[in-house]
Each structure stands twice: as structure tokens, then as C-alpha cells.
Amino acid sequence: MASSRKARLYGGMDAEERRAERRLKLIDAAIEVYGEVGYRGATVKAICEAAELTERYFYESFANSEALLIAAYNHVVGHLHEEMAAAAAAGGDDSEARLRAALTLYFTRLKEHPKPARVFLLEISGISPAVDAVKLDALRVFSDILVPPARDPKGSDKGTAATLLSIGMVGAVISIALRWVSKHYPQPVEDVVVIAASFCRVALTEADRRQDLRLL
Amino acid sequence: MASSRKARLYGGMDAEERRAERRLKLIDAAIEVYGEVGYRGATVKAICEAAELTERYFYESFANSEALLIAAYNHVVGHLHEEMAAAAAAGGDDSEARLRAALTLYFTRLKEHPKPARVFLLEISGISPAVDAVKLDALRVFSDILVPPARDPKGSDKGTAATLLSIGMVGAVISIALRWVSKHYPQPVEDVVVIAASFCRVALTEADRRQDLRLL
DNA sequence: CAGTATTGACAATCTGTATTGTCAGATAAC
DNA sequence: GTTATCTGACAATACAGATTGTCAATACTG
Numbered sequence: 001m002a003s004s005r006k007a008r009l010y011g012g013m014d015a016e017e018r019r020a021e022r023r024l025k026l027i028d029a030a031i032e033v034y035g036e037v038g039y040r041g042a043t044v045k046a047i048c049e050a051a052e053l054t055e056r057y058f059y060e061s062f063a064n065s066e067a068l069l070i071a072a073y074n075h076v077v078g079h080l081h082e083e084m085a086a087a088a089a090a091g092g093d094d095s096e097a098r099l100r101a102a103l104t105l106y107f108t109r110l111k112e113h114p115k116p117a118r119v120f121l122l123e124i125s126g127i128s129p130a131v132d133a134v135k136l137d138a139l140r141v142f143s144d145i146l147v148p149p150a151r152d153p154k155g156s157d158k159g160t161a162a163t164l165l166s167i168g169m170v171g172a173v174i175s176i177a178l179r180w181v182s183k184h185y186p187q188p189v190e191d192v193v194v195i196a197a198s199f200c201r202v203a204l205t206e207a208d209r210r211q212d213l214r215l216l
Numbered sequence: 217m218a219s220s221r222k223a224r225l226y227g228g229m230d231a232e233e234r235r236a237e238r239r240l241k242l243i244d245a246a247i248e249v250y251g252e253v254g255y256r257g258a259t260v261k262a263i264c265e266a267a268e269l270t271e272r273y274f275y276e277s278f279a280n281s282e283a284l285l286i287a288a289y290n291h292v293v294g295h296l297h298e299e300m301a302a303a304a305a306a307g308g309d310d311s312e313a314r315l316r317a318a319l320t321l322y323f324t325r326l327k328e329h330p331k332p333a334r335v336f337l338l339e340i341s342g343i344s345p346a347v348d349a350v351k352l353d354a355l356r357v358f359s360d361i362l363v364p365p366a367r368d369p370k371g372s373d374k375g376t377a378a379t380l381l382s383i384g385m386v387g388a389v390i391s392i393a394l395r396w397v398s399k400h401y402p403q404p405v406e407d408v409v410v411i412a413a414s415f416c417r418v419a420l421t422e423a424d425r426r427q428d429l430r431l432l
Numbered sequence: 433c434a435g436t437a438t439t440g441a442c443a444a445t446c447t448g449t450a451t452t453g454t455c456a457g458a459t460a461a462c
Numbered sequence: 463g464t465t466a467t468c469t470g471a472c473a474a475t476a477c478a479g480a481t482t483g484t485c486a487a488t489a490c491t492g
Contacts, residue, residue, distance in 0.1 A: 261480090
């Protein structure tokens with residue numbers, strides 16, 4: 001009775017597990033292929049071949065190419081953000097130290113994994129509104145890790161200067177990363193971190209300055 | 217004899233002039249259409265209809281959609297950069313004043329012309345290597361207007377920290393612009409300029425600091 | 433006005449890829 | 463070993479848009 005309701009096992013896995021495994025293989029393959037030819041150049045067929053699966057299984061797990069892109073993006077970025085948050089936390093209370101730690105981890109991973117890097121730096125832009133929304137959300141998380149949002153007693157911050165400061169900061173960091181990656185890492189990680197940090201400091205100190213002004 | 221070798225006139229224009237006019241109409245139409253549905257959503261047909269021309273004339277002036285995108289981009293950005301350079305020049309020798317002037321002009325134009333803004337902020341990314349190259353070049357010009365490159369006695373700067381500083385600066389400004397435009401201009405131009413300028417100042421002062429170090 | 437260059441509308445073709453469907457062979461359950 | 467399920471290869475279809483081609487209407491020239 002224990003297994004009576006389970007689907008038939010193949011390779012020791014039930015239907016669910018097999019499906020999950022195929023899904024994962026497709027995501028890995030997608031990252032690989034995007035890294036080679038870009039999202040736009042990646043056909044369903046090519047991704048399936050790289051995953052050693054047939055188109056059938058593509059549509060089993062994803063409604064269309066865009067869905068796979070989003071899944072791949074979240075897969076990559078999810079891991080990265082977790083690690084960055086952990087690194088930042090290890091930096092203690094010093095916001096400067098936290099920043100350094102998070103950025104160092106970020107650029108280190110970028111260098112270790114060029115193909116995933118391409119996925120979320122390059123391939124993710126301007127595909128569709130749905131994809132853009134996913135990206136925007138990720139950038140917000142990224143920003144909050146680098147410079148945690150100020151304790152704001154009264155409600156929301158939307159549309160204020162603080163938001164634009166975050167946006168600018170993230171824009172600077174991403175652009176630097178993009179260039180660094182596309183030029184094949186000409187500078188050592190530490191140097192890039194220093195430069196990126198100098199832009200983050202703008203957001204940090206400007207936000208404080210404004211906070212101070214408000215408190216006067 | 218004056219006109220003996222000229223092509224037949226239509227509407228008072230010779231063949232060359234008519235062709236140039238159609239080309240321009242296509243560029244204007246493209247900007248319009250890109251602004252509505254984006255580059256990817258823009259079909260040759262739709263652009264031709266907007267231009268009140270038929271597909272035939274599209275291929276008369278452009279080899280393909282991408283060529284038109286590049287032409288439209290250069291059209292928009294060329295003007296903008298000229299104006300920015302002029303504004304900066306009017307700011308005199310004070311690099312801070314020049315920066316303010318150029319940024320103010322930039323964000324003002326962005327607000328006045330949302331559709332062209334879309335073309336070079338949004339539509340231009342990740343189309344193809346050729347388009348990316350055009351964009352990279354434009355960003356370099358943009359950067360040089362905001363913060364003119366330091367007088368560098370010995371040769372090239374490629375791959376150095378100064379380049380990444382420029383890249384970061386431009387990335388910050390563009391990202392801010394993008395957000396501001398896509399949220400329909402929630403803040404007044406002056407406020408956005410202040411924020412953008414704070415990121416540019418990083419490039420300005422960091423570059424100086426490094427220059428000083430080198431001179432010690 | 434007659435004749436030709438030019439134009440505009442639209443049909444025809446071409447290409448590439450997504451998506452669905454078929455079927456024979458492989459694998460596990462009993 | 464027999465049967466039901468699952469898998470892999472690949473064919474059939476669908477579709478969209480780019481690119482080229484046709485032809486009659488129009489605008490100019492002399």
C-alpha cells in the first residue's frame with residue numbers, strides 16, 4: 001500500500017521525480033546554450049539536444065521559451081543572492097564591510113561562471129514585459145543586499161530619491177560587471193570591487209545625508 | 217545642360233532628394249513605432265504604413281530592420297550628443313557646472329520626447345553584435361561629454377580603472393533615466409539631475425584621486 | 433498628347449521555428 | 463512473458479514575418 005498510489009518507477013524515480021530531473025536538465029542546458037548563442041539564438045531544439053531530451057519534454061515543463069528563460073534566470077539569481085546575503089551578513093554591522101563582502105562574492109562568482117553570468121547580465125533585457133518584471137524584482141533584491149533600505153518609519157518610499165539612488169547604484173554595478181565579463185576579466189576581482197563599491201557608497205552616503213536633512 | 221543629367225523631377229525633387237526624404241520618413245516612422253510597440257514588435261509593414269510608404273522603399277534605403285534601427289538610433293543620439301556637448305561647453309571651465317548643464321539638457325530632452333527616449337534607452341540593447349557596437353560607441357561619447365577624459369600623457373587607457381569608472385557612471389545615469397522615463401517622470405528634472413550628478417562625481421573625483429596617486 | 437519614369441497596392445514566395453502528433457522500441461510491473 | 467507505461471526519434475502542421483515580384487495608376491517630360 002505504501003507505493004500503491006505512486007506512479008510506476010523508472011530508474012528508481014517516480015513520475016514526479018523524473019519530471020523534476022528533466023526540468024533541471026533543461027534549465028542547465030538552457031544556461032549552457034544561452035551562454036553560447038544568446039537567448040535569441042537559442043532554439044527549443046538546440047536546448048533539448050543539449051539536455052539530451054526531446055521537444056516533448058520541453059513542453060512538459062515549460063509553456064514556451066520565455067518560461068524557460070525566466071526559470072533559468074531565477075535559478076541562477078536565486079543562488080547568487082542567497083550567497084551574497086550570507087556574505088553580507090558575515091560582514092557584521094559595518095555597512096562598508098558588508099558591501100565589500102557582497103560585491104567580492106558577486107564578482108568572484110561572475111568570474112567563475114561566465115555562462116550563467118551572461119544569462120542574467122545580458123540575455124535578460126528587453127525580451128518581454130513579463131521577463132522585465134522578473135528582472136526588476138531581482139534588481140531590487142540585489143540592491144537591498146548591497147545597501148539595505150533605510151529604516152523608514154512612515155510608510156513607503158516609492159518614487160522618492162532613495163529609489164533612484166538604488167537604481168543608479170545597481171545600474172553602475174551591473175554595467176561594470178557587464179564590461180568586465182565581456183572583456184574577459186582584465187582586472188583582478190579586488191580592483192573591480194573597489195570601483196563598484198565607490199558607486200555604492202554614493203547611495204549609502206546620499207541616503208544618509210537626506211535622512212539627516214529630514215531629521216533637522 | 218544644368219539639369220540634363222539629373223533624373224526626372226517629382227514634386228520638385230530629383231531622385232536623390234526623394235530618396236533621402238523617404239529615408240527620413242522611415243526613420244521618423246520607426247521611432248514612432250518603436251515607441252509604441254518596441255523594436256521587436258515592430259514589423260517592416262507597420263513602419264512602412266506609419267511612414268506612408270510601401271515595403272519597396274524600405275529596402276531601397278535599408279538592407280534590413282536592423283539597419284533601420286541603427287540609423288534611427290544614430291539619428292536620435294547624434295542630435296542629443298550635439299546638444300549636450302554645446303550645453304557642457306556653455307558651462308565654462310567648471311567641470312561641475314558643465315556636468316550639471318549636460319545632464320539637465322539630457323533629462324529635459326528625455327521628458328520632452330518619450331518615444332525617441334525609448335529607442336535609445338530600451339530598444340537598443342541585445343539585438344545583435346552590430347547594434348551593440350553602435351551602442352557602445354555612443355555610450356563612450358556620452359561619457360566623454362559628461363566627464364571629459366583626463367589628459368593622459370602616455371598613450372591609451374584601455375582596460376584601466378578609468379574605463380570602468382566611466383562605464384559605471386554611464387550605467388548609473390542610464391538606469392536612472394530608464395526608471396524615470398518608464399515611471400512617467402515622477403520627479404522634476406532638477407531632482408533627477410542632482411541624483412545623477414552624484415554618481416558622475418564619483419567618476420570625476422576617483423579619477424582625480426588616482427591621477428594624484430600616480431603623480432606622487 | 434504620347435511615352436516613360438516612378439509610385440503604390442498587393443500578391444507570391446521563402447525561410448525558420450514553434451508546437452503538435454505518430455509510432456516503434458524500451459522498461460518496469462506482475 | 464505479457465501487458466501497460468514511458469521514452470526517443472522524427473514527421474506533419476502551423477504561423478509569422480521578411481523579401482521579392484507583378485501590374486496598373488499616376489506624375490512628369492517634351
